[in-house]
Structures are given as structure tokens and as C-alpha cells.
Amino acid sequence: MADQSIPPLPPLRPAAPADAPVIVALRDDLARWITSTGIHQWDEGDLSIEEVTAGIADGEWNVAEIDGQIVACVRLVWSDAEFWGDDDAPAGYVHGLMVDRRHAGYGWGRQMIEWCVQRTRDAGHDTIRLDTAAHNPTLVGYYHSLGFETVRETALPARFGRDMRVVLFERRI
Numbered sequence: 001m002a003d004q005s006i007p008p009l010p011p012l013r014p015a016a017p018a019d020a021p022v023i024v025a026l027r028d029d030l031a032r033w034i035t036s037t038g039i040h041q042w043d044e045g046d047l048s049i050e051e052v053t054a055g056i057a058d059g060e061w062n063v064a065e066i067d068g069q070i071v072a073c074v075r076l077v078w079s080d081a082e083f084w085g086d087d088d089a090p091a092g093y094v095h096g097l098m099v100d101r102r103h104a105g106y107g108w109g110r111q112m113i114e115w116c117v118q119r120t121r122d123a124g125h126d127t128i129r130l131d132t133a134a135h136n137p138t139l140v141g142y143y144h145s146l147g148f149e150t151v152r153e154t155a156l157p158a159r160f161g162r163d164m165r166v167v168l169f170e171r172r173i
Contacts, residue, residue: 007103009072009111015061020052022070023061026098033101034136041133046160047096061096062115064108072099074112076119082157083131084168091127091170092120113146117173127170134165147171 015023024047031042055061055075064072075096081088094116099108113128120128132139134153144150148169156164 006106009106009108009115010064010066012062012064012072012074012112012115014059015052015056015063015073017053017056019061019063019070019073020049020056023047023052023063023073023096023098024049026070026073026100027096029101030098039133039136039138040162041136041164043160043162064112066103070100071103072108072112074098074116076116078123078125080129082159083154083166084129085154087151089127091125091129092116092123094128094130097130109142110146117171121173126173128173129168129170131166131168134167140167143167143169 027042027047028044031044031046034041052061055077060075060077062074062076063070073096074094077093077095078090079088080093080095084093094113097109097112099106099112117128129151130143130148132143134140148171151168151170153165153167156162156166
């Protein structure tokens, strides 16, 4: 029997243009939080409303809500030359996996990854990929626990304006 005290991930829905500022605010909140833990992975302002709005228009962003408030989101795309370069194989590429800290610890990240796995299969791909900061041992371990294998380390794309290594992961599905 499932633990009834842990709420399930609310259903994901495609993000709407009006969701873009909320997604950016969630990202900025998480950037402040992760920096407060001593890990400099995201900066406030890394993600712009314009960038999110363009992704929403392309059907990339999905959000989960409780009582009309976005509590989690994920971006799923079908190519990622910015991070993967020439190894931009057909796959599902996960970015922007975020859960509001007030709802952390429920396993929603894992559930969103599995949601992305199903969408990737539905699109006819057999691999899902993602990345994280190489100096974030918590997320590196987390992605390994979800069955992802390290492909390689690479430099963070120059547009982010900082010298940082990222780990590229993939999982056959």
C-alpha cells in the first residue's frame, strides 16, 4: 500500500504563455536555494521569460499545479546541440526539471523523469538524456540512481557566462 501522506505528482499539462513568468520565478527561487547550499549551479536570470515563452510556443514546457499554483515543471526537447554538440542524437532531452521546495521530497522529480521517458518512447526514441553541474554530487548521484549513465563531462555553454563543467547523462529506455 502506498504512503497516503505523500501526495502524488499532480498531472502535467502543457504550459501556457501566462506560465512563463511563474516558471522563471521558480527557477530563480531554486537558483537562490541551491546557491545557499554551497553549490553554484544556476544563477538568477539564467532563464529569461522570452526564452521560456519561445519554448512554450514550441510545446517544450509542461507544468503541474496545485490549487492553481505551479508546483513543478519540466522541459522536454528532441535535440540539444547546445550541450551535446555533434553528438546531438535523436532522443528526449530533459531540462528545467524543477519542483517548488515546499513540495520537495515527494519523489516528483523521479515521476517527471518517468513522464519524460514515456513521452520519449511515444515519439519513437529509445534514449533519454540530461545534464547537471559536475560539482553537484547530490544530483550526479540522483541521476545515477534513476538509471542514467555518465556519457562525458563538457564545458557549460558560453552563453551562461561562467566557467563550469557539466556531466552529460543518458538512459536507454
